[in-house]
Amino acid sequence: VPTISRHDYQPYPYHLPRVSLEFDLNAAQTRVHSRLDVERVGDENQPLRLNGQDLVLESVALDGRTLSAEEYQLQDEILTIFPTSASFTLQITSLCKPAENSSLMGLYVSGDKLFTQCEAEGFRRITWFPDRPDVMSRYRVTLRADPKQYPLLLSNGNLLEEADLPDGRHEAVWEDPHPKPSYLFALVAGDFACREQAITTQGKRDALLQIYSDRGSETKTEWALDCLVRSVQWDEQRFGLELDLDRFMVVAARDFNMGAMENKGLNIFNSAYVLADKDSATDSAYRAIEAVIGHEYFHNWTGNRVTCRDWFQLSLKEGLTVFRDQEFSADMLAQDLSGAEAASARAVKRIDDVSTLRIAQFPEDAGPMAHPIRPESYQEIGNFYTATVYEKGAEVIRMQHTILGEAGFRAGIDEYFRRHDGAAVTCDDFVSAMESVYIQQNPGKDLDAFRRWYSQAGTPRVKVDLDYNAETRTCSITLGQRNEAVGIERLQSPLLPKPPLHIPFALGLLDQQGKAIPLEHDGKTAETVLLELTEEQQTWVFSNIPQKPVPSLLRNFSAPVIVDVERQEADLILLAQHDTDPFARWEAVQELATRQLLALTRSVGEEQQPEVDPRIIETWKRLLLDADLSAAYKTRILSQPTEKELLEKTSPMDPAAAVKASRHLRRQLGEALASDWLSVYRNSAGSDEQYTPDPLSSGRRSLHNLCLYYLMAAGHPEAKPLAVAQYYGATNMTDRMGGLSALVHFSNSPESQEALNHFYEQWQQDPLVIDKWFALQASAPGTTVETIKSLMLHPAFSLRNPNRARSLIFQFCMNNLQGVHTSEGYEFWADQVIALDQLNPEIAARLARAFDSWARFTATNRDAMQAGLQRIQQHPTLSRNVSEIVSKALN
Ligand code: B3K
Numbered sequence: 001v002p003t004i005s006r007h008d009y010q011p012y013p014y015h016l017p018r019v020s021l022e023f024d025l026n027a028a029q030t031r032v033h034s035r036l037d038v039e040r041v042g043d044e045n046q047p048l049r050l051n052g053q054d055l056v057l058e059s060v061a062l063d064g065r066t067l068s069a070e071e072y073q074l075q076d077e078i079l080t081i082f083p084t085s086a087s088f089t090l091q092i093t094s095l096c097k098p099a100e101n102s103s104l105m106g107l108y109v110s111g112d113k114l115f116t117q118c119e120a121e122g123f124r125r126i127t128w129f130p131d132r133p134d135v136m137s138r139y140r141v142t143l144r145a146d147p148k149q150y151p152l153l154l155s156n157g158n159l160l161e162e163a164d165l166p167d168g169r170h171e172a173v174w175e176d177p178h179p180k181p182s183y184l185f186a187l188v189a190g191d192f193a194c195r196e197q198a199i200t201t202q203g204k205r206d207a208l209l210q211i212y213s214d215r216g217s218e219t220k221t222e223w224a225l226d227c228l229v230r231s232v233q234w235d236e237q238r239f240g241l242e243l244d245l246d247r248f249m250v251v252a253a254r255d256f257n258m259g260a261m262e263n264k265g266l267n268i269f270n271s272a273y274v275l276a277d278k279d280s281a282t283d284s285a286y287r288a289i290e291a292v293i294g295h296e297y298f299h300n301w302t303g304n305r306v307t308c309r310d311w312f313q314l315s316l317k318e319g320l321t322v323f324r325d326q327e328f329s330a331d332m333l334a335q336d337l338s339g340a341e342a343a344s345a346r347a348v349k350r351i352d353d354v355s356t357l358r359i360a361q362f363p364e365d366a367g368p369m370a371h372p373i374r375p376e377s378y379q380e381i382g383n384f385y386t387a388t389v390y391e392k393g394a395e396v397i398r399m400q401h402t403i404l405g406e407a408g409f410r411a412g413i414d415e416y417f418r419r420h421d422g423a424a425v426t427c428d429d430f431v432s433a434m435e436s437v438y439i440q441q442n443p444g445k446d447l448d449a450f451r452r453w454y455s456q457a458g459t460p461r462v463k464v465d466l467d468y469n470a471e472t473r474t475c476s477i478t479l480g481q482r483n484e485a486v487g488i489e490r491l492q493s494p495l496l497p498k499p500p501l502h503i504p505f506a507l508g509l510l511d512q513q514g515k516a517i518p519l520e521h522d523g524k525t526a527e528t529v530l531l532e533l534t535e536e537q538q539t540w541v542f543s544n545i546p547q548k549p550v551p552s553l554l555r556n557f558s559a560p561v562i563v564d565v566e567r568q569e570a571d572l573i574l575l576a577q578h579d580t581d582p583f584a585r586w587e588a589v590q591e592l593a594t595r596q597l598l599a600l601t602r603s604v605g606e607e608q609q610p611e612v613d614p615r616i617i618e619t620w621k622r623l624l625l626d627a628d629l630s631a632a633y634k635t636r637i638l639s640q641p642t643e644k645e646l647l648e649k650t651s652p653m654d655p656a657a658a659v660k661a662s663r664h665l666r667r668q669l670g671e672a673l674a675s676d677w678l679s680v681y682r683n684s685a686g687s688d689e690q691y692t693p694d695p696l697s698s699g700r701r702s703l704h705n706l707c708l709y710y711l712m713a714a715g716h717p718e719a720k721p722l723a724v725a726q727y728y729g730a731t732n733m734t735d736r737m738g739g740l741s742a743l744v745h746f747s748n749s750p751e752s753q754e755a756l757n758h759f760y761e762q763w764q765q766d767p768l769v770i771d772k773w774f775a776l777q778a779s780a781p782g783t784t785v786e787t788i789k790s791l792m793l794h795p796a797f798s799l800r801n802p803n804r805a806r807s808l809i810f811q812f813c814m815n816n817l818q819g820v821h822t823s824e825g826y827e828f829w830a831d832q833v834i835a836l837d838q839l840n841p842e843i844a845a846r847l848a849r850a851f852d853s854w855a856r857f858t859a860t861n862r863d864a865m866q867a868g869l870q871r872i873q874q875h876p877t878l879s880r881n882v883s884e885i886v887s888k889a890l891n
């Protein structure tokens with residue numbers, strides 16, 4: 001399998017200003033006529049190379065003359081034409097087979113409808129084309145189909161005309177006025193319901209926003225449309241970016257590989273990120289819809305108006321757009337709030353995002369697939385839609401925001417669009433726009449060290465040393481950074497020191513009573529200072545410090561790093577009570593719990609598990625009863641680190657010990673505070689008022705469910721009856737799922753089985769709810785490979801539907817530590833990777849990554865995982881996707 005390198009980039013030697021496509025749509029076989037206007041920009045004698053995959057070529061014509069097979073070359077999925085003039089027209093007719101396409105890339109069938117997915121390289125499965133993001137064209141698309149089966153025919157841009165054809169079919173002609181790369185092309189055909197809203201933009205343009213979904217599900221698109229309206233307004237207000245289309249369409253698909261796709265003017269979504277009503281969607285589903293609707297909408301500028309020069313620049317659009325959707329979500333949570341309340345609301349989102357980063361990205365950055373946010377090479381680009389490119393990429397954008405400040409960042413974004421609107425550019429172009437502002441703010445400085453975030457993989461470690469001098473009343477803070485070789489770097493140059501990065505490090509100091517000490521820095525006095533670490537090691541001295549302070553470190557998680565610091569439990573407890581930075585406060589509590597959990601993992605083999613430190617229980621109790629904390633924030637601060645996070649911190653990684661320690665702490669916290677959990681549970685019960693997914697009431701529901709969870713963990717006599725009552729009495733899905741998961745997670749009892757059966761009976765018609773039903777069972781303790789295998793025989797299970805495969809197989813393999821980390825578990829996993837790979841390589845490759853960290857596990861687990869990887873590698877028909885993953889894992 002060839003490796004593509006970033007440094008091998010060559011501009012495409014031709015322009016394709018206009019593309020005209022005609023589709024004779026049919027599920028079994030679709031014929032595509034393409035007409036390309038081509039202009040040479042490179043040297044003479046350059047052949048024209050077009051990509052095509054799984055296509056049947058019917059004819060090629062150059063300037064109207066049909067070419068014979070000797071006049072072109074067709075080899076290795078490349079069609080080569082030898083033009084003789086500088087500008088010409090190329091016409092190609094080809095066939096593709098949507099019904100046979102289980103990869104869900106290109107044109108495919110979902111239910112009785114047709115959809116496309118072209119990013120990154122799916123367009124080549126539709127027609128022959130230079131399928132790369134730096135070739136941008138204006139598209140005109142004609143769709144012809146049977147009106148009964150496909151009454152609605154959608155593509156990008158504006159609908160020019162619709163007509164009935166003499167042969168009984170109908171057609172629709174679409175034209176997209178904006179030049180775009182092929183990965184943003186889309187078409188949809190089928191019967192849909194539509195919910196729409198007319199809006200007027202800031203600049204007084206009229207536009208129509210539309211949400212299309214399966215007939216019958218239009219009752220569930222109100223929230224998605226509302227999110228879309230708010231996304232449009234938010235991008236105007238926060239970034240001055242306006243909708244540039246007359247209509248903006250979102251279409252829900254049941255079968256979809258990812259969350260959604262930002263095709264110009266015609267977003268195609270996994271239905272899980274569109275459909276919601278109170279009876280079928282949880283609060284977190286509502287928030288996820290908001291984030292994804294926002295994300296795809298924001299791509300209209302960051303991704304579509306300015307796109308990527310090549311796929312190595314993927315984080316240019318993804319990191320930036322994730323940052324934007326994170327900010328959108330945070331602004332929505334903090335709406336109508338101010339001061340400390342707003343800060344705490346925003347912190348809830350920050351905590352969730354940082355948790356995701358730590359669970360998904362930190363391990364990636366330490367494992368065999370470690371890559372910089374701008375990868376250097378790949379075999380299959382589909383494998384690089386990673387937590388690193390997305391989530392760490394967003395952190396790298398966030399650091400620029402932190403360094404420049406809100407106004408500076410906005411000025412940088414304005415400059416970015418001023419320079420690059422309408423172009424396909426690089427990550428470096430983005431940083432240069434930001435740097436133009438940085439230089440104004442900091443004459444004589446630059447972002448050279450910052451740029452290394454784009455080329456270095458691995459999570460930096462920042463060591464903090466605090467030195468207090470009582471005589472001079474000064475406190476010096478020394479930060480030192482360490483960047484170790486990771487992944488492939490280890491094989492290449494293990495000992496080469498990696499140069500230092502530019503790390504913004506936010507710091508506060510508290511006195512021994514927990515009061516913030518004002519700090520003088522950069523000519524200003526503030527409670528939080530931003531230290532810009534750009535060298536291996538730097539020291540800052542603060543004066544007028546009355547007593548030895550307790551440092552509050554990396555406030556708001558100002559950089560994606562690991563902090564190494566020696567700290568007493570007492571300091572952490574003080575921070576847990578008093579830190580005014582809500583993120584750092586949460587972090588202190590997490591650190592306390594983590595230390596306790598690690599101690600428990602070390603004593604896991606002993607007869608008696610140690611008692612939990614009473615100071616932890618005391619801290620938990622104070623927080624639980626603290627009237628000043630919002631329910632949503634309380635839920636975060638009182639949730640112990642997940643089993644997965646703990647597992648990452650054990651060395652060698654020991655799943656059994658992580659599971660046991662987690663459960664022990666949970667039970668002890670449940671028991672010790674039982675009466676408090678119970679009273680908070682009772683006080684946080686919802687009334688029968690109308691359900692809304694607003695932050696306040698969803699915060700209340702999350703705390704309510706957390707209390708139930710601890711009560712169940714404690715085996716409290718009232719817990720199970722409460723869970724049963726909550727489940728059957730619920731008037732929304734959040735409460736219902738809370739009751740059901742408490743039952744399923746903590747008691748393998750007749751009640752839990754009855755509730756599961758009842759749930760299935762009630763919801764069997766709703767695929768998204770049935771996904772939750774599978775997922776809950778897949779993650780339950782006590783679930784074994786046997787359970788999963790029998791669930792796979794359930795009539796509602798299908799490996800072909802990615803949501804279903806994720807809800808059962810991924811959920812088990814990735815999140816059920818107890819169930820999967822067994823020899824049968826690993827065998828099952830390898831079997832499923834192989835089976836999925838025959839259907840859908842992109843999905844299979846994601847599952848293949850479940851045990852990337854195999855080499856860090858205890859010997860027994862390690863050997864069994866390795867054997868699984870080897871068995872996959874030896875499979876004779878492996879996709880490029882899976883083969884890249886396993887070969888890197890075994891390297
Ligand atoms: N840009 C899409 C990525 C889909 C690619 C899948 N091969 C999703 C998103 O980030 O918005």
Ligand code: ZN
Pocket residue numbers: 295299317318321
């Ligand atoms: Zn995206």
